[in-house]
Amino acid sequence: MSAYPSGTSLSGTPDEVTISFDGRQITTAAGQSVGSALVTNGITAWRDTRKQARPRGLFCGIGVCFDCLVAVDGEPNQRACLVEVREGMEIKGSCGPSVHPLAEPEGGRE
Ligand code: FES
Numbered sequence: 001m002s003a004y005p006s007g008t009s010l011s012g013t014p015d016e017v018t019i020s021f022d023g024r025q026i027t028t029a030a031g032q033s034v035g036s037a038l039v040t041n042g043i044t045a046w047r048d049t050r051k052q053a054r055p056r057g058l059f060c061g062i063g064v065c066f067d068c069l070v071a072v073d074g075e076p077n078q079r080a081c082l083v084e085v086r087e088g089m090e091i092k093g094s095c096g097p098s099v100h101p102l103a104e105p106e107g108g109r110e
Helices: 034-040
Strands: 016-021 024-029 069-072 075-079 090-092
Touching: 016 034, 024 034
Parallel strands: 016 090
Antiparallel strands: 016 024, 069 075, 069 090
16 A cells, blocks of 8 residues: 555656547646647647648657647647646647748648
């Protein structure tokens, strides 16, 4: 029997958090990025490009390419690779056209 509540680390922080992605509940490791949480749960693409509707998910994984945009708790155009998961977070893919100038340069990356 552990002295610590089930599902918590020695520091008392939870080992897992539950988030939702497009209404689907996902339980995932605490401390990881939204992008990592989605990929480890089998979700590898969560938006489409504007011009040819090609699927996008993680690409660079370090905040440079803007391929991984999601809406987090109603805030659009968040980079999934840079946002840490939090308990109860609501993630939505298919953010629609991005407003960030670097998200898809003129002519696209397709
Ligand atoms: S995967 Fe490139 S910015 Fe997130």
